Amino acid sequence: MTHFKSNLRDITFDLFEVLDRDSVLGTGPAEDMDRETAEAVLTEMEHLCATRLAEPYAEGDRNPPIYDPQTRSVTMPESTKSAFKQYMDSDWWRLELPEELGGQDTPPSLRWAAMEQILGANPALYMYSAGPKFAQVVHVNGTERDKKIAQHMVNRQWGATMILTEPDAGSDVGAGRTRATLQADGTWHIEGVKRFITSGDQDMTENIMHLVLARPSGVEGVGGPGTKGLSLFLVPKYMFDLETGEVFTDQRNGVYATNVEKKMGLKVSATCEMTFGDGQPAVGWLLGEVHEGIVQMFQVIEHARMMVGTKAMATLSTGYLNALEYAKQRVQGADMLTPAKDAPRVTITHHPDVRRSLLTQKSTAEALRLLVLFTATFQDRVWIAESEGRRDEEAEGVNDLLLPIVKGYCSERAWTTLGTESLQTFGGSGFLQEYPIEQYVRDAKIDTLYEGTTAIQGQDLFFRKIIKDQGRAIGVLSKQIEEFLTGAGPLTRERELLGRAAQDVAQMIGTLTQLMMGAGEQPKDVYRVGLNTSRVLMALGDLVCAWLLVRAGEVASQRLEGASGDERDFLAGKVASAQWFCSTRLPQLTAERKMLESTTLDAMELPESAF
Numbered sequence: 001m002t003h004f005k006s007n008l009r010d011i012t013f014d015l016f017e018v019l020d021r022d023s024v025l026g027t028g029p030a031e032d033m034d035r036e037t038a039e040a041v042l043t044e045m046e047h048l049c050a051t052r053l054a055e056p057y058a059e060g061d062r063n064p065p066i067y068d069p070q071t072r073s074v075t076m077p078e079s080t081k082s083a084f085k086q087y088m089d090s091d092w093w094r095l096e097l098p099e100e101l102g103g104q105d106t107p108p109s110l111r112w113a114a115m116e117q118i119l120g121a122n123p124a125l126y127m128y129s130a131g132p133k134f135a136q137v138v139h140v141n142g143t144e145r146d147k148k149i150a151q152h153m154v155n156r157q158w159g160a161t162m163i164l165t166e167p168d169a170g171s172d173v174g175a176g177r178t179r180a181t182l183q184a185d186g187t188w189h190i191e192g193v194k195r196f197i198t199s200g201d202q203d204m205t206e207n208i209m210h211l212v213l214a215r216p217s218g219v220e221g222v223g224g225p226g227t228k229g230l231s232l233f234l235v236p237k238y239m240f241d242l243e244t245g246e247v248f249t250d251q252r253n254g255v256y257a258t259n260v261e262k263k264m265g266l267k268v269s270a271t272c273e274m275t276f277g278d279g280q281p282a283v284g285w286l287l288g289e290v291h292e293g294i295v296q297m298f299q300v301i302e303h304a305r306m307m308v309g310t311k312a313m314a315t316l317s318t319g320y321l322n323a324l325e326y327a328k329q330r331v332q333g334a335d336m337l338t339p340a341k342d343a344p345r346v347t348i349t350h351h352p353d354v355r356r357s358l359l360t361q362k363s364t365a366e367a368l369r370l371l372v373l374f375t376a377t378f379q380d381r382v383w384i385a386e387s388e389g390r391r392d393e394e395a396e397g398v399n400d401l402l403l404p405i406v407k408g409y410c411s412e413r414a415w416t417t418l419g420t421e422s423l424q425t426f427g428g429s430g431f432l433q434e435y436p437i438e439q440y441v442r443d444a445k446i447d448t449l450y451e452g453t454t455a456i457q458g459q460d461l462f463f464r465k466i467i468k469d470q471g472r473a474i475g476v477l478s479k480q481i482e483e484f485l486t487g488a489g490p491l492t493r494e495r496e497l498l499g500r501a502a503q504d505v506a507q508m509i510g511t512l513t514q515l516m517m518g519a520g521e522q523p524k525d526v527y528r529v530g531l532n533t534s535r536v537l538m539a540l541g542d543l544v545c546a547w548l549l550v551r552a553g554e555v556a557s558q559r560l561e562g563a564s565g566d567e568r569d570f571l572a573g574k575v576a577s578a579q580w581f582c583s584t585r586l587p588q589l590t591a592e593r594k595m596l597e598s599t600t601l602d603a604m605e606l607p608e609s610a611f
Contacts, residue, residue: 002054003436004121005321006046009570010366011113012039014373018552024107024380029387031105038110045092045114049121052086055079057122060268061439065202067260067270074201074257074270080124084204087118087125088157096133102154103132105387108379112310112372119307120314123443124269126307128199134160134211137299138234141288145242149209149234149285152245159208162300163274165196171456173213173294174226178276180214180233180284188284190214190235190255191277200272201237201257207247208237210255211300212276212284213293222291232293235276235284254280265442302403304451306375309406312414312447313368319418319440320361323425326435327354330427348425357421360584363577364417366552367545368410374548375402397473401465402544408457408534409541411447418444458533461540466509467516478506481547489554491575494582498546501586504593505543508536511597527604532596539592542585546578553578 015021016035026034033041056079066075076084087093095111097103118126135153138146153160169175178192190212201208213230216223223229239251259273276282287296327349334343335350348354381395419441423430430437448454466474485499512532515525556574563571 002050002121003057003318003322004050004054005318005325006050006117006120007317007321007365007369008042008046010369011042011116011373013556013570013574014370014552015109015113017555018370018548019109019373019377021107021109021377021380024109024384028384029105030107033104033106033110041092041095041110041114042117045117048086048090048092049117053083053118053125054121056083056268058433058436058439060122060124061265061443062433064267065260065270067257072201072256072258074203074260074272076202076204076270077268080268081204083122084125084128087129092118093129093132097136097154101132101136101139101150107376108383109373109376112306112376115307116310116314116317116369116372119311120318123311123315124266126311127269128159128202128204130199131158131160131205131209133303134162134209134300137211137296138209138287140299141292141296143289145285146234146287148242148245152240153209156207156245156247157205159199159202159205161197161199161208161210161274162297162304163194163197163200163210163212164297165194167193167195170196171452174228174230176213176215176230178212178214179217180223180231180286181217182219183283186285188214188216188233188286189277190233190282190284193258193276194274195272196261197272197274198269200260200270200274202270206238206249207240210235210237210274210284211287211297213297214276216291227294230293230297231291232287232296233284234287235282239283252280254278254282264445265439266446301451302400305403305407305457306372308447308450309368309410310372312410312444313365313372315440315444315447316361316368316414316417316422317365319422319437320358320365322436323361323422324358326429327358327425354425357425359576359580361417361421361425362573363549363581364413366574366577367549367581368413370548370552371402371410371541371545372406374544375399375406378402394473394476397469398476401461401469401473401477404457404461404465405537405541405544407451408448408454408461408537409545411444411450412454412538413541415441415444415448454537455534458535458537459530461537462509462512462529462533467513471513474509477544478502481543484547484551489550490557491550491553491578494546494550494553494578497582497586498543498550501543501546501589504589505536505539508532508539508593508596512536524601524604527601528599531599531603535592535596539589542589546582546586549578549581 022035024030025038059079060077063077094103095106095114099105132154135150139150164173166176180188180190182188212233212235214233215229216231235255236253238247240247255276257272258275261271330348331345332348335346378395378399381392385392423437481502512529515529519525553575556571560571
């Protein structure tokens, strides 16, 4: 038995019984992927992840990659190499690629349901396998030359990285100083230092293609200040034959890992400092031969944010299931109703606070899964539209709105729930490496930081996805919730709580919007907005998750009468998740609204020296 515990029944319930993903399977671009095939995919993926891919999870943490400063290279643990090879040989990564790149046309909702398995079992393996997926960005944005490179990335299963961050340019990407200089042969030489680069170096693939943001130098009209002045370059670890993809192992390009970070968690993922052009040219090509770097890179970033949210959800899910298993076996104390000294000892699932904790874990994990898969339904619409040669702008807008919630809300809720509830269920044993929860907590913390901290996600949500969008996408989402609330269903109390919460969140967004509208006369009101954008992100996450859980709970409630055995227990658990989440989360939104409305500028007017 490995550490990883999947919840395949919950995944299929969400996909097919709540979100009606049958409607996109077996038709259009998913003609070859009907429901029966989809369920087989999920089952096979679960088996691979729960066995082979999960096996080296702890080993990779205890014996992380080794960095050699002499050769400036990273050597991976043998167990991780073996698991990585098995994943790549399985070809399940092809679910994420279009047929034209050698993939299997698959709706995004099914892709993320499948990828949840590997992200829960051994998330670093998914990150190391990014080459073929990143190749899609190269293919979509590239010239004929770039399309050939993309095909090599897929066919030869190269690794890949996204390289943005610099020592003095973290969240302020536009402050990046890495330079790109055009050469006579049309290539570019990249010079600079980047940091926090996931999978920056490894010895599991024959080559690594670095997607590097750099500022063109000496070319008229491009390379100006800020993010708009950045361009995206393809910089390989080794040079190769553009026609055949053959790698020239004796032609090392001038990009090296010059440090590997020593981290709190996710240690098997080599997070590198990368140096370009130090004593040797780092040769690259301008993607698409256009200077649209930040737009192109955001296609990678958006996928990465969805991945981080899914990883966070998957880790909480397996963390909860491990805690549940432990609680069912751990005998400790007597039932509170029989406190006599000689009363029989019971498993801790008999104790009220343990049940409170388990229901909190269960409902949160199930809420996050629904949020991820609900977001993916809009990606399904975008995917279908693209296959038909059109755009679904409404779906694009709602997906953009939900991505910072998926990334920010999922990562915060997962990490805090793992650390305060799942770990507590184990008691002192949870602090030991004997159980996986200790590693889960450390590995999950990075999710709140990856691809922009929670504060950045909150600002992106409010300033870009609500204000800049002029409320269009949030209006679509709000209308769906309102239409649900105008109907009737068996969970009447939860519907009432949901209606009140919807009003609270609408008022929170309305208050901040009014402050922005008046910022011309009261500029400092922007600070009051900034003090509350993370609050709005979390509140909106609570609201959407509660709505989805109520939807799921009502589906389950309607099917309970004819159910029996394990299925009846599962359905009863879905109803309980909705009831618990709504009763414990939603009343807090009224308090959050009142705190937002009473926000002053005291925090901003406090002298820095007073902190």
